[in-house]
Amino acid sequence: MVSEPQTPRRERERLRHRREILDAARRVLSARGVEAFTIEHVAKEAEFAIGSIYRHFASKEELIDMIAADLSEPLFAEAEALAASDLPFEQQLERLVRATLATLADDLPLIRAFGAGSGSERLAPIRARYFEAFDAIVKNGQREGVIPKGARAAKVVALMGLVAGFAKWRTFDALPKRFDAVPTIVGVWLGGVATATKRPRKGR
């Protein structure tokens, strides 16, 4: 008996081409930077005609957003899996930090896509999901009693700030190339949030 195809071939081809374009676009963005990210370059890299790019993405803006969405997907999937796992909180934390740093290191463009003022409304839900991934882990930490309750948003921002900060500054020259930032980030943050609420503050 002949197998019933799940999706018709046309549709499958279409999706495959979309993926090829997305991958080519990512390569262009990674290799040549935002300035050189032109539809023509993407078309050449993907070996499609210019017009064909526009059949899949309504505008250059949308294409960039889709790259960001595409790049973050695995990270978010892992983050959600981690948050839902029954690993102890600290392992969740460490793995999430490591995964995030790895993603950011591999795909510098992502940082930029998330960069302040990218302004695209399309990315808002993506950013939200990113935030929530961290938030879920932190919540677990509070549930385990490892870190104090309260002010979770600030805690999450502090954590993401540390991660993003290390990711960004590593691209410059401040740190040794092979420096493993994860222990520092985790250590600073855990130490910090544990004591932050108790420390009496002096001065202005």
Add this chain to the structure above:
Amino acid sequence: MVSEPQTPRRERERLRHRREILDAARRVLSARGVEAFTIEHVAKEAEFAIGSIYRHFASKEELIDMIAADLSEPLFAEAEALAASDLPFEQQLERLVRATLATLADDLPLIRAFGAGSGSERLAPIRARYFEAFDAIVKNGQREGVIPKGARAAKVVALMGLVAGFAKWRTFDALPKRFDAVPTIVGVWLGGVATATKRPRKGR
């Protein structure tokens, strides 16, 4: 007796014009964003002719870099003053963090100018100076014995990461608008760096 001018009038005028252009350029960048940052807009805002802009800045790139340098100048001056002052370390720290956040909040474009991979070689010394400003303060902290010695670069990066992270994420929606980030940053970092080196770590 007629005073001997330190700098001849010609030179003074030239500097004044340069400053006017720089200020106009900053206004344009702040008010209308990078996309609308064109030499023509700058010229109109500065009330100079297009060609005159090029008398003072060799290219648009250079102009942008000079804005970044210009914007950071007061912050760096204050940072160096703070580092050289005889204020207790924690006050130095808190004031520097506050000043940095204020600068970043006022001039979002600066963040972008510093944005990862802006690629301009011209900004490298500026970035270095920024780093050193933080470094000097941290060194004071170590000298006072408030924070442990060693791994100063990592400490500085952690601090700058926290600051930059809060600045960036505040532009999104994660935190309440009037949230004062300074105590959190200082608290997390101080708590973190104090314990980071001692904490035994578990898991992978």
Add this chain to the structure above:
Amino acid sequence: MVSEPQTPRRERERLRHRREILDAARRVLSARGVEAFTIEHVAKEAEFAIGSIYRHFASKEELIDMIAADLSEPLFAEAEALAASDLPFEQQLERLVRATLATLADDLPLIRAFGAGSGSERLAPIRARYFEAFDAIVKNGQREGVIPKGARAAKVVALMGLVAGFAKWRTFDALPKRFDAVPTIVGVWLGGVATATKRPRKGR
């Protein structure tokens, strides 16, 4: 006994599809204007594939011409029926003017399709038929003796000019929306052609 079909089913289907496309094309042209008149829009409106449009019409040009022909068809049919009828001339005239105005009002695009210099050679016979429809009526008027003989072409042009002029200018703001132009057109034209040949002209 099974009826012998006049036209085989294939052919009937084909004609039905052609009509559906034509109607969809007219709707697109009417609703969204020439600028938005693209084959893709027509295909979507007709619920056919792009390629299918080309099965029925060799090019976009031809499709537009066919719309014009199609739109004028009922008007021409009525005009020829009127001319062949035994209604008194003035009723023929009035009804033709009214029908023409109604067609032009309903289908503004027609005006444009007929617009000076649309250039399509294919429309020449349509234009001719349009002219002849008016001509036949005018000839009846001459036969009845209501309007003087001679210079029939000029008379027809004058009449069509009046009709077209009112149709066009009504789309602007010169006349009240609900103004019934028919009496004015008929009156002016009848009065005019009746006296035109007799009036002594002064001045240059």
Add this chain to the structure above:
Amino acid sequence: MVSEPQTPRRERERLRHRREILDAARRVLSARGVEAFTIEHVAKEAEFAIGSIYRHFASKEELIDMIAADLSEPLFAEAEALAASDLPFEQQLERLVRATLATLADDLPLIRAFGAGSGSERLAPIRARYFEAFDAIVKNGQREGVIPKGARAAKVVALMGLVAGFAKWRTFDALPKRFDAVPTIVGVWLGGVATATKRPRKGR
């Protein structure tokens, strides 16, 4: 003594270039039609760079509108002069009709620019001025008592319809090439408006 220039040379040159572009644009529009009216063609015809066209006209749309405005200018000037002159009404009328026909014959594009649904808001005042030019003459005719009072808007539309109709249909094949339409238009209109209000109408 050296003469004081009315306008500085820069300004004069600028205006001259604007005029050259406008003239070139008119030639392109006249010779090759709307379809081929591209900025590139205009630039080539005017012997300017593409970008230079945009220094003078913000968009292709604006350029087209300016052609229309430019083309109508002399006609309107003459119309207003005629209306203000103390020529007898019928001479005003005949001359205006003749001038209008001449303009429309010379510059077919004008017809199109005025064509129904050109839609450009920029042209609204131009159209209004066109209408008012006719209106002023008709008003004079009423003042002289040559044509009856009342319904002036309809009279003006009738007149403009006749003129436009003859102009348009002459471009087709209905009339002999050298046919002088002016007497017919003036005759039909004068005869028509004189009797239009008095004629009893029959039929529906």
Add this chain to the structure above:
DNA sequence: GATGAATGAGGTTTCATTCAT
């Protein structure tokens, strides 16, 4: 006959930079 993804020439527009005055 029907389909619709792919094509790519061609259009509009922007803008950093030059240069004659």
Add this chain to the structure above:
DNA sequence: GATGAATGAAACCTCATTCAT
């Protein structure tokens, strides 16, 4: 030094048409 019109490469995007399935 100041001016600002001119330049034209290069970007984005559209859409009539083709053609393999």
